[in-house]
Amino acid sequence: MKSFEEQLGVIQRGVVDIVTKEDLAAKLKSGRQLVIKLGIDPTAADIHLGHTVTLNKLRQFQDLGHRVVLIIGDYTAMVGDPSGKTSGRQPLTREDIVKNVADYKAQVFKILNPDTIEIVYNGTWFEKLTFAETLKLVSKFTLAQMLEHETFDRRFKEGRPLSLQEMMYPVMQGYDSVMIKADIEIGGTDQRFNVIAGRFLQRESGMEPQAGLFTPILIGLDGKNKMSKSLGNYIALNDKPEDMFGKVMSIPDGLMRNYYELLTDVEMGAIDSFERSMNEGKTNPRDIKINLAYEIVKKYTGEAGAKYGREYFEKSFGANKEVPYEAHLYEWTFGNTEISVGELLKHVGAAASNSDARRMVEQGGFYINEMKISDFKKIMRKGDMPFTFRAGKKNFGTFRQQ
Numbered sequence: 001m002k003s004f005e006e007q008l009g010v011i012q013r014g015v016v017d018i019v020t021k022e023d024l025a026a027k028l029k030s031g032r033q034l035v036i037k038l039g040i041d042p043t044a045a046d047i048h049l050g051h052t053v054t055l056n057k058l059r060q061f062q063d064l065g066h067r068v069v070l071i072i073g074d075y076t077a078m079v080g081d082p083s084g085k086t087s088g089r090q091p092l093t094r095e096d097i098v099k100n101v102a103d104y105k106a107q108v109f110k111i112l113n114p115d116t117i118e119i120v121y122n123g124t125w126f127e128k129l130t131f132a133e134t135l136k137l138v139s140k141f142t143l144a145q146m147l148e149h150e151t152f153d154r155r156f157k158e159g160r161p162l163s164l165q166e167m168m169y170p171v172m173q174g175y176d177s178v179m180i181k182a183d184i185e186i187g188g189t190d191q192r193f194n195v196i197a198g199r200f201l202q203r204e205s206g207m208e209p210q211a212g213l214f215t216p217i218l219i220g221l222d223g224k225n226k227m228s229k230s231l232g233n234y235i236a237l238n239d240k241p242e243d244m245f246g247k248v249m250s251i252p253d254g255l256m257r258n259y260y261e262l263l264t265d266v267e268m269g270a271i272d273s274f275e276r277s278m279n280e281g282k283t284n285p286r287d288i289k290i291n292l293a294y295e296i297v298k299k300y301t302g303e304a305g306a307k308y309g310r311e312y313f314e315k316s317f318g319a320n321k322e323v324p325y326e327a328h329l330y331e332w333t334f335g336n337t338e339i340s341v342g343e344l345l346k347h348v349g350a351a352a353s354n355s356d357a358r359r360m361v362e363q364g365g366f367y368i369n370e371m372k373i374s375d376f377k378k379i380m381r382k383g384d385m386p387f388t389f390r391a392g393k394k395n396f397g398t399f400r401q402q
Contacts, residue, residue, distance in 0.1 A: 001065045004028050010060050011213065014053065014262045016189060019196065019212040027183050027211060036061040037182035037210070039122075039173060040108075041073040042100035047107040048234040049296070050218040050227035053262045054186050055111045057215060061184075062113050069118045069180050070108070072101055075126040076176075079169045107237045110300050125179050126172065138171055140204050141197075146170075149193045174198040182210045189214045218262060223252035232352050241301045245309030246316075246394045248293035253278075253285045256292055264295040317393060325388040328397030337382040341366065341373065344380050350391035365392045 002010075007028050018024050027034055038058045040051075047055075062068050077097050105119070129137070146167050147153045155162045170193055177185060177198030185195045192214060199209035217226050220233030227234045235247045251259065256278075260271045274291075277283040290310065298306035316323055330348065339347075342357040345366065351357035360366055361376045367390040368380075386400035 001031070001033075007064055010064060011057075013060075013268065014057065014215055015213050016216050017192070017212075017214040019192070019199070019214075023209065024184065024211040024213070034061075034066045034183040035181055036066050036068045037071060037177060037180060037185040038068070038187070039071040039073050039076070039176055039185075040104065041077040042097055042104050043077055044100060044229065046229060047104065047237045048227055048229060049237070049263055050220070050234065052111060052237070053215045053218055054188060055108060056263070057186050057213065059111050059113070061186075062116050067118065068112075068116070069120060069182070070112070071176050071180070072104070072119060072121045073173075073176075074098075074101065074121045074123040076122060076169060076172050079165055079172065110237055120180065122172070122176050122179075125175070137175060137201075138168070140201065141171060145200075170194045170197040171201075174201040177210050178202055178205050178207065181207065183208075184211045184213060186213050186215070188217050190217060216258075216262070219255055219258065221247060221250055223255060232349075235296075237300055241297050241305035241309035242312035243394070244300070245293045245297050245306075245313050248296055249289055249313060249317075250393060251289070253289070256285070256289055259296070260292055264292070264299065266295060316396075323388075323390060323396050325390075325396055325398045330397050330399045332382045332385060332399060332401075334382075338379050341376055341378050341380065344389070345391055348389070348391065348395050348397065350395040360391060366390070 001007075004025070008025075011024075011028075012018075036058065038054055058068055058070070074097050077100075078094075147156060149170065152162060152167065173191075173194040174197035176182075177195075178201050182198065182202075185198055187195050192212070195210070195212035195214075199212070202209045219225065220227035220231060221235070222231070222233040225231050225233060229236075235244055239247070248259070257271060257275050260266055260274070261268070274283070274288045278285050278288055290313075293313070294306045294310055297309045301309070312324070334343070334347070341361060342351070342354040345351040345357040345360065346353070350366075351360060358376045361373060364372055364374065366373045367388075369387050370390075386398055388396070388398050390396040
């Protein structure tokens with residue numbers, strides 16, 4: 001096992017907060033194999049790059065020789081993490097959770113080593129708790145403690161509904177730490193309260209409290225908001241290489257260092273060099289971004305996928321671009337023989353709403369048969385097929401008869 005200093009250098013990369021640094025140092029200096037915890041609630045089927053920030057950190061602990069435990073929150077998912085939410089989540093059915101778990105496991109092994117990981121379900125212990133045991137567990141927390149949770153406090157002060165079920169979530173996540181005797185828990189900065197709840201319950205149980213490592217929330221493709229499927233600003237692990245490459249190329253230049261540090265294995269010294277060279281005007285930011293896209297796509301699709309993604313991008317958007325319209329074929333699946341430009345743009349995923357579509361058209365980003373369309377009221381007709389379209393930099397294809 002590596003020395004304390006070597007381990008700390010690896011562990012601190014991309015970490016913005018530690019609770020507490022003293023606890024972490026003591027655990028690492030002990031020289032023993034530590035139990036590292038990461039919990040994932042299968043609330044959706046897809047994993048995107050925002051989820052991989054903590055998964056990458058878990059993989060680092062695997063490589064350092066520690067015992068890593070991935071907790072699948074089949075029970076916590078039925079409650080839903082309320083952190084950052086202005087209202088209660090819609091509870092998932094057991095059937096939804098089972099399906100999502102299967103999809104999750106297939107994706108996380110693109111990052112984690114399946115040979116050195118322990119996967120457990122928190123339903124293993126929660127389904128065995130009696131009501132008396134549950135009451136004893138929740139009695140350890142006070143309302144004042146719960147209102148230290150930023151989300152709970154805000155909703156309480158604003159008079160928004162706040163259910164007892166939602167308040168159970170940090171209790172449940174904390175109890176997970178007790179059950180596996182976690183030494184370190186990894187989470188995004190939005191998980192701080194939940195991780196501290198684990199430290200509290202471990203102390204109450206006579207255990208040494210876990211240390212918490214917190215990673216930043218990954219900003220999405222829009223450069224403003226948390227990467228999220230609901231906002232459409234995400235890159236999915238299951239994206240095709242060319243789509244993943246193109247999406248990375250669409251991020252604002254200001255996000256590149258963040259993406260390099262959190263999503264790749266490129267050495268920090270090299271990242272510093274890239275940033276310095278770009279800031280001094282010695283290197284075109286586009287070249288640095290191409291290398292970033294290559295590294296990310298290679299991580300999830302291999303060298304061949306990364307090469308294909310780069311070639312596809314350069315062919316589509318290079319100096320002598322030839323847009324490969326035939327690579328994306330669309331059928332007319334609309335119920336009517338005529339549709340608006342807005343409906344077409346939403347159908348192909350180029351716009352989330354009519355206002356997004358209008359903005360794209362008015363800013364000159366929409367083409368039909370290589371002709372710029374500036375009239376948002378234009379009607380597309382089934383009889384016009386086949387025709388090509390191009391919307392922005394990432395969406396293009398051909399509508400044709402089957």
